[in-house]
Amino acid sequence: MKTTTINDVAKQAGVSKKTVSRVINNEANVSEDTRAKVQKAIVETNFKRNPLGMALAKNRSLFIALLTDNPSPGYLMKLQKGILQSCTEEHMGLFLYDCSYNSNNLLKEIEEFIDNTLVDGFVLAPPICDKLELLEMLNRKNIQYIRIGPSYKHQGEFVGLNYYKASYDVASYLVRLKHTNIGYIKGHPDEESSTIKENGFKQALQDNKINWDSRLVAQGYYTYQSGRDAAALLLNNKPAPTAIFASNDEMAAGVLYEAQSRGIKVPDELSICGIDDISITTKVFPNITTYRHPLVNIGYRAAVLLINRLKNKQSSAPYGDSKNNETFDGELVIRDSTASIK
Amino acid sequence: MKTTTINDVAKQAGVSKKTVSRVINNEANVSEDTRAKVQKAIVETNFKRNPLGMALAKNRSLFIALLTDNPSPGYLMKLQKGILQSCTEEHMGLFLYDCSYNSNNLLKEIEEFIDNTLVDGFVLAPPICDKLELLEMLNRKNIQYIRIGPSYKHQGEFVGLNYYKASYDVASYLVRLKHTNIGYIKGHPDEESSTIKENGFKQALQDNKINWDSRLVAQGYYTYQSGRDAAALLLNNKPAPTAIFASNDEMAAGVLYEAQSRGIKVPDELSICGIDDISITTKVFPNITTYRHPLVNIGYRAAVLLINRLKNKQSSAPYGDSKNNETFDGELVIRDSTASIK
DNA sequence: CTGAAAGCGCTTACAG
DNA sequence: CTGAAAGCGCTTACAG
Numbered sequence: 001m002k003t004t005t006i007n008d009v010a011k012q013a014g015v016s017k018k019t020v021s022r023v024i025n026n027e028a029n030v031s032e033d034t035r036a037k038v039q040k041a042i043v044e045t046n047f048k049r050n051p052l053g054m055a056l057a058k059n060r061s062l063f064i065a066l067l068t069d070n071p072s073p074g075y076l077m078k079l080q081k082g083i084l085q086s087c088t089e090e091h092m093g094l095f096l097y098d099c100s101y102n103s104n105n106l107l108k109e110i111e112e113f114i115d116n117t118l119v120d121g122f123v124l125a126p127p128i129c130d131k132l133e134l135l136e137m138l139n140r141k142n143i144q145y146i147r148i149g150p151s152y153k154h155q156g157e158f159v160g161l162n163y164y165k166a167s168y169d170v171a172s173y174l175v176r177l178k179h180t181n182i183g184y185i186k187g188h189p190d191e192e193s194s195t196i197k198e199n200g201f202k203q204a205l206q207d208n209k210i211n212w213d214s215r216l217v218a219q220g221y222y223t224y225q226s227g228r229d230a231a232a233l234l235l236n237n238k239p240a241p242t243a244i245f246a247s248n249d250e251m252a253a254g255v256l257y258e259a260q261s262r263g264i265k266v267p268d269e270l271s272i273c274g275i276d277d278i279s280i281t282t283k284v285f286p287n288i289t290t291y292r293h294p295l296v297n298i299g300y301r302a303a304v305l306l307i308n309r310l311k312n313k314q315s316s317a318p319y320g321d322s323k324n325n326e327t328f329d330g331e332l333v334i335r336d337s338t339a340s341i342k
Numbered sequence: 343m344k345t346t347t348i349n350d351v352a353k354q355a356g357v358s359k360k361t362v363s364r365v366i367n368n369e370a371n372v373s374e375d376t377r378a379k380v381q382k383a384i385v386e387t388n389f390k391r392n393p394l395g396m397a398l399a400k401n402r403s404l405f406i407a408l409l410t411d412n413p414s415p416g417y418l419m420k421l422q423k424g425i426l427q428s429c430t431e432e433h434m435g436l437f438l439y440d441c442s443y444n445s446n447n448l449l450k451e452i453e454e455f456i457d458n459t460l461v462d463g464f465v466l467a468p469p470i471c472d473k474l475e476l477l478e479m480l481n482r483k484n485i486q487y488i489r490i491g492p493s494y495k496h497q498g499e500f501v502g503l504n505y506y507k508a509s510y511d512v513a514s515y516l517v518r519l520k521h522t523n524i525g526y527i528k529g530h531p532d533e534e535s536s537t538i539k540e541n542g543f544k545q546a547l548q549d550n551k552i553n554w555d556s557r558l559v560a561q562g563y564y565t566y567q568s569g570r571d572a573a574a575l576l577l578n579n580k581p582a583p584t585a586i587f588a589s590n591d592e593m594a595a596g597v598l599y600e601a602q603s604r605g606i607k608v609p610d611e612l613s614i615c616g617i618d619d620i621s622i623t624t625k626v627f628p629n630i631t632t633y634r635h636p637l638v639n640i641g642y643r644a645a646v647l648l649i650n651r652l653k654n655k656q657s658s659a660p661y662g663d664s665k666n667n668e669t670f671d672g673e674l675v676i677r678d679s680t681a682s683i684k
Numbered sequence: 685c686t687g688a689a690a691g692c693g694c695t696t697a698c699a700g
Numbered sequence: 701c702t703g704a705a706a707g708c709g710c711t712t713a714c715a716g
Contacts, residue, residue: 005709016687021711029685048457052403053709056394056692063459065435073419073621081412084440088451093407093459095435098426109430115390117405117435224625253625260627279415283566283595284626285602347693358703363695371701395693398708 004045006053013041024049055118062310064121064303065095067110069128071222072250074278075295076125079148082299083123090307095119101127107137120144121306123299127191127222129158146306148298151325152192157309159302160327163193166275166291167200167247169332173289174243175208177340179271182210183234183241185220185227185251197247197275216241220251227254235262235270242270242341249274249281252288256337267339277333286336293330301326346387348395355383366391397460404652406463406645407437409452411470413564414592416620417637418467421490424641425465432649437461443469449479462486463648465641469533469564471500488648490640493667494534499651501644502669505535508617508633509542509589511674515631516585517550519682521613524552525576525583527562527569527593539589539617558583562593569596577604577612584612584683591616591623594630598679609681619675628678635672643668 006024010017015034022030023038030038041047055061066083068076080096087094097113099106113119122145128134129147135155138145147158174182184201187194205212215237218230227246231254234241244259246252252274256266264270266286274281277292305324348366352359357376364372365380372380383389397403408425410418422438429436439455441448455461464487470476471489477497480487489500516524526543529536547554557579560572569588573596576583586601588594594616598608606612608628616623619634647666 003709007709017710018687018712019685022686025711031685034685050398050460050709051458052394052398052460053692054711056392056398056694056709057711059692061394063435066438070423073415077415077419080438081440084438088439088455091454091458093405093437093439093455093461096422096426096438097430097435098423112433113430113435116393116433118392118394119435257625257627280622280625283599283622285599345693349693359694360696360703361701364702367695373701376701392693395708396695398693398710399695401708 003050004047005050006047008045009038009041009047012045013038060120060310061118062121062307063093063095063117063119064123064306064310065097065113065117065119066123066125067097067099067128068125069101070098071126072224072248072276072278074249074280075276078278078295079125079299082296082301083303084299085296086300086303086307090303092307094303099128101131106131107133110134111137111141114141114143121310122146123302123306124148126193127188130190130192144306144309146302146309148302150192150196150327157305158325159298159305160325161193161293161298162327162329163196163275164200164203166293166330167197167245168204170245170273170275170289170291171201171204172208173332173334174245174271174273174338175204175210177243177271177338179243179341180210181216181239181241181243183216183218183231183237183244185218185230185234185244185246185255187247188221189219191222194247201245201247220246222248222250224250224254227251228258229254231255231258235259235264240270243272243338244270245273247275249276249278249288249290252290252337253280253284256284256288267337271338273338277330281335289335289338290333291330292333294328298328301328345392346389347392348389350387351380351383351389354387355380402462402652403460404463404649405435405437405459405461406465406648406652407439407455407459407461408465408467409439409441409470410467411443412440413468414566414590414618414620416591416622417618420620420637421467421641424638424643425645426641427638428642428645428649432645434649436645441470443473448473449475452476453479453483456483456485463652464488465644465648466490468535469530472532472534486648486651488644488651490644492534492538492669499647500667501640501647502667503535503635503640504669504671505538505617506542506545508635508672509539509587510546512587512615512617512631512633513543513546514550515674515676516587516613516615516680517546517552519585519613519680521585521683522552523558523581523583523585525558525560525573525579525586527560527572527576527586527588527597529589530563531561533564536589543587543589562588564590564592566592566596569593570600571596573597573600577601577606582612585614585680586612587615589617591618591620591630591632594632594679595622595626598626598630609679613680615680619672623677631677631680632675633672634675636670640670643670 281288623630
């Protein structure tokens with residue numbers, strides 16, 4: 001099955017292939033007449049531009065990749081879904097690359113990946129989006145990227161989640177339920193988001209005149225197991241907290257398990273909240289109250305911004321230092337894992 | 343940063359670029375002497391073959407893609423992880439494409455994806471791997487693929503899971519726990535695996551002289567919600583089943599939720615089992631007894647087989663009709679959602 | 685506004 | 701065993 005090339009279109013339209021190239025790239029300086037002729041020929045010959053030809057000539061593939069470090073599956077799935085959707089709309093393929101945050105030769109591995117696939121854009125998911133050496137390497141190699149996460153040391157563009165509002169709102173909600181003895185499980189110490197969420201939590205306490213008690217704070221790492229472990233610690237307090245706020249859902253699920261394995265009734269004896277609204281929150285019993293981040297949308301927008309940037313760069317349209325950042329708000333989602341103090 | 347090309351290597355080694363090409367493709371007919379010279383030059387110039395150049399010349403990208411229909415996230419994540427691992431080892435990129443099984447123009451969309459990315463190989467996950475029109479289209483376009491799932495109408499190669507053994511073993515285990523009133527939730531009616539699992543279940547009942555009771559069988563669709571719905575139906579039976587065997591974990595999690603929301607104690611009043619061993623089974627309380635399929639391994643092997651095939655085809659090595667199928671066994675994993683009848 | 689030439693990095697087909 | 705030529709499908713840089 002011979003595919004039709006730019007040459008076939010040129011012949012059919014009676015123009016040079018350069019002119020065809022102009023049309024498919026939407027360049028200026030083509031008379032309306034010939035443009036129409038070419039477009040007609042494109043349809044007639046069922047022409048599709050071969051991306052490899054373009055990539056080789058331009059030295060840019062327009063392929064993008066999602067770089068992850070295998071965080072919570074539910075989080076990743078939603079993000080991935082949005083990114084994929086945008087890529088499909090833009091007729092682009094999405095590469096996947098799963099790396100290891102702590103690998104010693106992380107940078108080398110990623111450079112190799114770039115060489116092997118010739119991607120020229122990355123969507124960086126947390127926690128990899130906060131890895132400064134990586135961002136610097138990408139800058140050096142002139143590989144475009146967009147970060148999923150809050151602004152970080154002024155590197156690159158980002159699509160942000162409003163982590164502060166998330167934790168502030170969740171904490172305030174728990175206070176409205178008359179909880180004052182609230183355990184808090186922090187996120188991974190290396191991630192920007194952890195600090196921001198903690199600040200939101202503290203501020204909510206302060207605004208409600210509740211004292212901050214360090215015995216009610218436990219270190220987590222955004223993983224299920226770390227949520228369990230932290231809950232075990234917090235629940236050993238006397239008196240035990242009446243609510244535990246885990247700074248992501250993956251940990252909240254761990255808290256729920258730990259509570260249930262100790263025979264603690266949720267929400268009657270313990271309220272539990274998370275952040276993100278990943279799928280597991282509606283699969284466990286009881287469903288977990290959380291703060292919904294529009295992750296699918298966030299992934300979608302991140303990919304759109306990245307792809308637009310690549311395309312603009314290609315057509316040498318103005319692309320200054322103006323950053324196209326977007327920050328998404330979310331909303332509190334009240335479910336069955338929280339109840340008010342009687 | 344100018345990258346070094348085959349020409350640079352040729353110059354450095356004092357040979358023609360064709361000879362360099364021979365060396366990097368491991369072709370015969372190169373004297374050991376020049377091969378060594380070229381290899382030395384490759385190292386010295388830090389040469390990396392540009393995949394786009396090769397792809398354009400050969401009209402094959404060696405890129406592969408994972409084609410999914412967004413099944414249970416946990417299932418997909420494990421599969422993806424294995425595939426990714428193999429791709430990384432082989433220095434290949436993995437494209438992702440999420441399609442909609444029921445889309446009217448599924449085939450057209452996939453053809454477009456192929457045109458846009460020039461992938462020349464697919465890993466087909468269930469349920470998409472059982473879509474005959476798709477397989478035929480891929481055959482026609484001469485796109486290689488490997489299916490994750492049992493043999494199906496003699497199409498293509500596959501990496502199979504032993505579904506029969508899975509359900510036979512789980513059912514037998516429930517019988518050993520003295521359950522005789524066992525509810526069964528079938529898989530999606532369009533998927534081969536559903537029939538095979540049901541056969542395994544029936545055979546186990548028969549071998550243990552337990553009568554098959556159609557009121558104890560409910561239709562599921564491999565989704566969480568369908569598991570809940572089916573459980574609701576089954577639990578309305580009088581007497582209610584003492585165990586429910588869902589033919590995948592996603593549904594088993596739904597069963598657990600439904601039971602708990604009715605105040606039914608698991609495992610004391612109801613035992614629950616699934617199949618697959620996806621991550622949710624160890625995140626809910628109680629952890630769910632299941633049959634572990636080595637999904638990471640399965641994904642890994644599938645990608646290895648596919649990539650080898652592509653490479654062999656490329657080097658025109660013998661590639662007959664000999665199929666390289668592999669079938670993986672799994673193992674029963676007993677956890678806390680099952681108990682014996684007193 | 686349009687096109688002929690040269691080139692991106694590699695391979696195939698052929699000649700020696 | 702080795703290489704010069706032509707080509708994969710597209711674009712850039714230039715000329716008109």
